[in-house]
Amino acid sequence: MAKQRVKFTFPETLVTEPLIYELSKQFQLVTNIRRADVTADRGWVILELEGDMPEIERGLTWIADKGVRVDPVEGDIVEG
Amino acid sequence: MSYATALRCRECGREYPIAPKHVCEYCFGPLEVTYDYEAIQKAISRESISKGPESVWRYRDLLPCDGEPVDLQAGFTPLIRAQNLGEALGLKRLYIKNDCANPTWSFKDRVVTVAATKAREFGFKTLACASTGNLANAVSAHAARAGLEAYVFVPSDLEAAKLLGSNIYGANLVAVDGSYDDVNRLCAELGDKYKWAFVNINVRPYYSEGSKTLAYEVAEQLGWRAPDHCIVPLASGSLYGKIWKGLNELAKLWLIDSVHTKMSGCQAQGCSPIITAYEAGTFNVKPVRPNTIAKSLAIGNPADGYYTLKIMAESGGSGAAVSDPEVVEGIRLLAESEGIFAETAGGVTIAGLKRLIAAGKVDKDELVVAFITGAGLKTQEAVADALPEPLHIQPNIAAFEEALSRRQAVAATSGAVS
Numbered sequence: 001m002a003k004q005r006v007k008f009t010f011p012e013t014l015v016t017e018p019l020i021y022e023l024s025k026q027f028q029l030v031t032n033i034r035r036a037d038v039t040a041d042r043g044w045v046i047l048e049l050e051g052d053m054p055e056i057e058r059g060l061t062w063i064a065d066k067g068v069r070v071d072p073v074e075g076d077i078v079e080g
Numbered sequence: 081m082s083y084a085t086a087l088r089c090r091e092c093g094r095e096y097p098i099a100p101k102h103v104c105e106y107c108f109g110p111l112e113v114t115y116d117y118e119a120i121q122k123a124i125s126r127e128s129i130s131k132g133p134e135s136v137w138r139y140r141d142l143l144p145c146d147g148e149p150v151d152l153q154a155g156f157t158p159l160i161r162a163q164n165l166g167e168a169l170g171l172k173r174l175y176i177k178n179d180c181a182n183p184t185w186s187f188k189d190r191v192v193t194v195a196a197t198k199a200r201e202f203g204f205k206t207l208a209c210a211s212t213g214n215l216a217n218a219v220s221a222h223a224a225r226a227g228l229e230a231y232v233f234v235p236s237d238l239e240a241a242k243l244l245g246s247n248i249y250g251a252n253l254v255a256v257d258g259s260y261d262d263v264n265r266l267c268a269e270l271g272d273k274y275k276w277a278f279v280n281i282n283v284r285p286y287y288s289e290g291s292k293t294l295a296y297e298v299a300e301q302l303g304w305r306a307p308d309h310c311i312v313p314l315a316s317g318s319l320y321g322k323i324w325k326g327l328n329e330l331a332k333l334w335l336i337d338s339v340h341t342k343m344s345g346c347q348a349q350g351c352s353p354i355i356t357a358y359e360a361g362t363f364n365v366k367p368v369r370p371n372t373i374a375k376s377l378a379i380g381n382p383a384d385g386y387y388t389l390k391i392m393a394e395s396g397g398s399g400a401a402v403s404d405p406e407v408v409e410g411i412r413l414l415a416e417s418e419g420i421f422a423e424t425a426g427g428v429t430i431a432g433l434k435r436l437i438a439a440g441k442v443d444k445d446e447l448v449v450a451f452i453t454g455a456g457l458k459t460q461e462a463v464a465d466a467l468p469e470p471l472h473i474q475p476n477i478a479a480f481e482e483a484l485s486r487r488q489a490v491a492a493t494s495g496a497v498s
Contacts, residue, residue: 004269005108007381009367034108035091042366046108069367071261072268073108075383078210078235078260079280080315080376080425 002053006060009069010043019063020045027051027059046073083120084144087111087285090387098144100202100277102284110383111285113144121333126304129296129335136190136293142329143194143293144286150196150226154189155293157181159301159449164417165430169437173447175307177298178420179454184245186376186423186454187319188218191290192279196222198286199277205229206276210267212375213242214423214454219279220251231276235263245458260370260380291319295326298449299336306331306341308446309397311433313425313453314345314354315377317384323451324391343397344441345388346432348372348424352401354385359399363389373404373462374424376454398441406431408466411456421456429453 008020015038024031029051036045049056064070086095091109102111124141132138136155158178166174179187192215199207207223208231209215216232223230230251234243238255247253256263271281279287299306306327312320324343330336347355350372357365365385370378382388392399402410407424410431415421422430429450436442456463471487473479 004272005103034106037364039364042364044364048108070265071367071381072265073103074110074268074271074281074284075316075385076379076381077264077267077271077278077281078212078233079215080212080378 001050002056003048003050004056005046005048005073007071007073008045008047008063009071010038010045011067012041014067015039015041015043017066019066019068020047023059023063026062028055029059082144082146083115083117083123083141084113085116086114088114100199100204100282102282113285113289115142115144117329117332124333124335126300126335129300136193136290139293139296142296142326144289145194145197145201147197147201150193150200150222152183152189152193152221152225154182154193154290156297159298160418160420162418162450165414168413168417169434170444171437171442171448172445175298175302175447175449176414176418176420177294177449177451179294179452180420180422180426180456184214184217184221185458186214186218187291187294187451188214188454189222190293191287192218192222194290195277195279195283195287196226196228198283199279200226200228202277202283204275204277206231206274208232208270208274208276208278209280210234210263210278212238212378213245213458214376215280216242216251217245220246220249223251224249233263233267233270235260239461242458264381288318288322291322292326292329294319294451295323296330299327299330302447304336306336306339307449308340309342309344309442309448311344311346311429311436311442311448311450313377313429313432313451314347314382314388314399315379315425316382317345317354317388319451319453320345321384321387321391324395341395342446343391343395344432344436345392345397345399346428346436347399347401348374348377348407348428349401349403350374351378351380353380354382354388355399355401357385357389358392365389372407373459374407374428375459376423376425377428398436398439400432400435400439400441402428402431402435406434408463410434411463412466414452415456420452422452423454423456423459424462425454426452426456427462
């Protein structure tokens with residue numbers, strides 16, 4: 001089993017959708033939220049995903065395709 | 081022995097022992113080094129610092145390292161009174177902190193000398209980073225100096241010239257195919273998997289402390305006082321926050337009287353998530369996809385964006401975002417008025433300063449320090465098309481004078497038009 005820390009950023013259109021719930025239903029993933037800030041027009045959630053690495057990757061591709069931005073919790077790693 | 085006592089989470093305050101670790105296990109917040117300031121106060125004075133080496137290591141009591149420094153003499157760069165630029169902008173006391181004068185020509189040498197020293201102390205054999213330029217150069221050079229192996233990850237569409245500045249030091253260069261976001265995610269995963277010192281991942285808490293030395297130097301070079309106003313380019317926001325931390329540490333240690341400094345930050349409009357949040361009056365930074373010539377500032381998801389906005393509010397500073405043509409104009413203005421050829425980030429700083437003055441955010445009587453973080457030879461393509469062609473002549477005086485009067489006539493015409 002692998003673990004990955006990620007940050008999801010939700011646009012206004014998706015902020016009311018239960019996408020983290022769906023992520024854990026549709027994929028064999030345990031989602032563990034650590035910090036979040038969600039308002040009516042946007043939101044971010046920092047969480048850990050636990051599962052097989054290919055399943056984590058499939059889940060992240062699925063949620064990104066839905067329109068959620070997926071980033072490392074560290075922010076941008078590539079610096080100038 | 082260093083005076084670093086622990087790593088503390090900036091979000092929940094939990095503490096961890098000094099180790100190669102960057103994220104709080106509990107809330108995934110970023111970790112920062114804490115110090116025993118009482119002990120530091122007993123150990124240092126203005127006099128003891130002034131006897132130190134002319135590099136960042138003169139402030140070693142305020143850095144989190146125990147081991148022998150991996151030292152290319154980064155830091156102690158010139159603080160120049162910019163009389164000409166000040167007059168052009170209407171400022172009475174403008175200074176330029178010229179960090180072009182570092183071993184690999186950018187401020188990244190400050191952070192990497194600390195990261196490399198700490199990495200060696202922790203027993204790492206490999207120094208690594210993901211970068212589009214300056215950081216890669218600094219990591220490659222310091223790894224060479226320390227006898228460490230270097231792995232440098234770059235986006236595969238990076239210009240060939242930018243690779244050379246790392247390649248020359250014998251680093252392992254890895255070009256990664258994919259979008260900017262893909263490269264970011266891959267490098268975060270690599271940082272988890274390999275037992276390397278990734279300077280801005282697992283040793284980031286130590287690495288970023290190197291930026292504090294900019295504040296120490298400026299205060300010392302001004303005769304032990306804080307500036308009234310700092311103008312800082314913003315990428316992740318780390319440099320900005322560490323300048324603020326550095327000034328406040330000096331006040332805490334009674335090395336300067338007080339910190340009344342306004343901290344202002346500048347970004348390019350093509351990547352301005354922090355300034356956009358500032359202008360919207362929120363602390364929530366919305367990530368963007370960068371599209372600007374100021375590539376060394378092109379961080380669309382800035383790790384320290386929130387903290388930057390807090391400091392901006394606390395210090396009474398402001399923010400400005402500038403267009404790419406303004407960046408070029410800023411580079412030229414600094415070069416033509418002060419003889420300093422900065423990279424695009426410097427153009428952002430000068431153009432941003434100009435905007436802040438126009439908006440009434442910088443007072444003409446303030447003692448202002450603008451931070452120039454890297455040299456222009458690294459980003460020549462940004463300004464090449466904006467510069468006049470040289471005069472091409474045959475080797476005789478008549479040809480020279482004819483070409484010169486042609487040039488002067490063109491200048492007079494364009495001057496009349498504008």
